[in-house]
Amino acid sequence: MDVKTCLEKLGYVGVLNFATVDEDGGPQVRNISAVHYEGTDIYFLTARGKSFARQLYRDGRVQISGYTRYKETIRISGIALEAPEEEQLQWRDILYREQPYLENVYPGETKNIDTIFVIKNYTIEYFCLSTRPITREYFTVGDGILKPKGYRITEACIGCGKCARVCPQKAVYKVTDKDVGNVEDETVYKALDKGEDKPGDKSGGKSGDKSGDKATGKGGSRATPNSYIIRQNNCLQCGNCFENCPVKAIRRH
């Protein structure tokens, strides 16, 4: 999976769920279909007077989620900013061209109440339940910052193997000699530990190539033989290993 494919999939989904935070800190979610993808930038249209717009002006945090028929969820977390005034008409024209039904919603001059927001810095969580084991991947675009999630086996592990036995997806495995220094699973956490901004680079998916935006990859594991490790890309984050570890060696993020 990569950023470009995730955005293409969201484009096919069409109507997405956009969540914001209201003035009481409560969640607010609604359907939005007027979305335009320009490289990795995500433009969307709303009306200035809607609660949605007011929440974005006050607190730009936004989360978008889309679900595909292949049992995939693509979730984007970022900050939405109003597009610069001099660009508003350009993006509005593009959105009206791509979504002709908008003319029915805001005919003629009434569309002057529209405003366009853009999300340029964000993270993507790709989650797919149609593979066995399940697939989870993270990506960053621009200055998006990944927040660690899920579970991690710490150095307090005594190697009893209980977590591996209770894992519904077989996402916990025993590190062998040949794995050491070549383990892919905990890269998200290793990068955060090292104080890196984030795993991967900042190129996003703009070039359309493989782009280095993937928040997973090989190398640098501190895993030692006979220790256990969670393959983050296959983890449901269900917590079964955490609840069953006899020495509380599993940390929750």
Ligand SMILES: Cc1cc2nc3c(=O)[nH]c(=O)nc-3n(C[C@H](O)[C@H](O)[C@H](O)COP(=O)(O)O)c2cc1C
């Ligand atoms: C299929 C569908 C697509 C929609 N697309 C948009 C859209 O692109 N922009 C928008 O502002 N509202 C859109 N709406 C309407 C919003 O979902 C609706 O106005 C919502 O109440 C806005 O949230 P708010 O009440 O928090 O402002 C759409 C509604 C539906 C049913």
Ligand code: SF4
């Ligand atoms: S993490 Fe806990 S349950 Fe898993 S092998 Fe280590 S000690 Fe056992």
Ligand code: SF4
């Ligand atoms: S959180 Fe659940 S899926 Fe992930 S490793 Fe633990 S038991 Fe397995």
